[in-house]
Amino acid sequence: MATTELVCANRECRIAQGGRCIEGHDDLAKCPYYGKEPEGGDQAEGDDGQETIGAFDGVHLPDALPLESRRADRVLASLPSRVIGVIGVHDSGKTSVIAGLFDLFQVGPVAHAIFAGSSTLHGLEIICHDARVASERDEPHSERTKRGEVRFYHFDMLRDGLLQSVLIADRSGEEYEEVADLAANAAAMFELRRADVITVLVDGRRLASPRDRADVIGTIPLIIQGMVENGAFSRKPNLAIVLTKDDAVQASTRKDQVQRDFRAIVDGIRDAFAIHFGEFCSFVTSASPKDTNVMRGAGLAEMLEFWMKPGAGPQGIRQHHRSGRVFDGLTIEEAERG
Template sequence: MPLHALQASGVLRAARSRVIGIIGAYDCGKTSLLAGLYDLFQEGPIAGVTFAGSSTLHGFERICHDSRVASKRGVAHSPRTSRGEVVFYHLDVQQSGEIDMVSLLLADRSGEEYEEVADEMANGLSMFELRRADTVTVLVDGKRLCDPKTRHDVINSIAPIVQGLRESGAFARQPQLAVVLTKNDAVVSSKKADVAAADFDRLVGTITHRFADGFSDIRKFVTTASPTGLAAKRGDGLRDLLLYWLNEGRPEPVAPGGAASDRVFAILRPREE
């Protein structure tokens, strides 16, 4: 099973560790991301990173089960995270050329609790996993971004969550920030793929413009942890995200830009003579 706070503290004391805070609304793909990364390690090393152990194997197997053939489900499914205290999934990894092992502690908290921070800043005061995090990972639901009925909810919900957490002091250590598009298989197979990709880039631009001073680095990633069809390969993008969590082999940073906006006027450009 996953670790509770005191057990996770024991891992931090025992080895060189990195804490990863994962922020996302309900059903944004957080559990699938954790399960997808664990399943990738079952195929062998990932970009020179070798699985070296875990104290939460049963917890990983539990969240992976419903996305496997053995579950006899017609569609891959991941159990939702229960509301309440945060738990941690633990991975020990060995990087090529490194002597010391690194322990990754992946924090898992109910998405509804992060959404509530946007309405009341005080709700973020107890999120100690973000205060200790080396990398904060914000998940953006690609499937909902392609749906005209939910698109604006996705676009307009992320920045207020980050704002509420920042004002509550959750990012006092200035961690790295990874902004991650999940369920990219739904994006590439959608008729709205170009719109969704542009929305994601605009959202990353907004976050970078508003919150760059609160993070040591900001990067964007596109992932497919558990595809429902053949539009993308299982685990796409997780390699780069893992390396970023380990602070190695990072993709190009997001360039700071001007204020991003969803208003129609924001897409207008001067006419060339």
């Protein structure tokens, strides 16, 4: 008895190989494609039986996801740039701070800066989505940063007539926590050695918790100490210490204690590590508040203003080598060039 050939007009269907309809029909008579020849017949197949792929006639666009280090270097080379290192343990609000800044730029200028573009737009939209109404979540949420190589979020800004880039380093909070356990874990964090500003995040919600308070107060100085021991701050960057989730602090019965603890953390870091940094400043933020009565992005404009302040820059001592030759005694004479 001859075997009936199984054919389908849907080229994606493999019913001839597996016997199952790709449209999910158990009764093949109900499938609108079954039993029909694919459009174009054999013309769509090459001599070797493989489908011919037409030449792409469009424009290939970059993926616009967070940048790996090589692509970040190209941004640094194209415009005057600021590199921001954000240090925060797991769930301290790092992703919310980045997303909150991007959302503020959707409304208008932030700290006298106008949004002028980004090569990481898709990545920014992804981290913002779960904090928006369109996500249909009951409350704002931020995806946690995955462990692995550092990535960078990119903003171009027009500020005081100058076009500048900002690159915000994004690394898993667990990797920062590991520095508190073993200082050598900071050796690979090259983004901190390049940073113009270091931003240390203090989790306000955990600081308001009697169970977590001591851990927050103790861990942050240990992380900074580990980075200092590995030469992470040789450029003497400016330092911003940021209390996140202030909406949770204000809703807590311990808000006065949290404010005292935060001031103590700021003063302790300044006293212990002042020689390793340029200018110090502290901020209180609510980047992605759970309470709809609290303004989203509170405190971020002031933080961005600080980020854009020029740093002290690395200090060096000019050394003069004397070999005893006459040429070593010659000096450069200024001359007017035509």
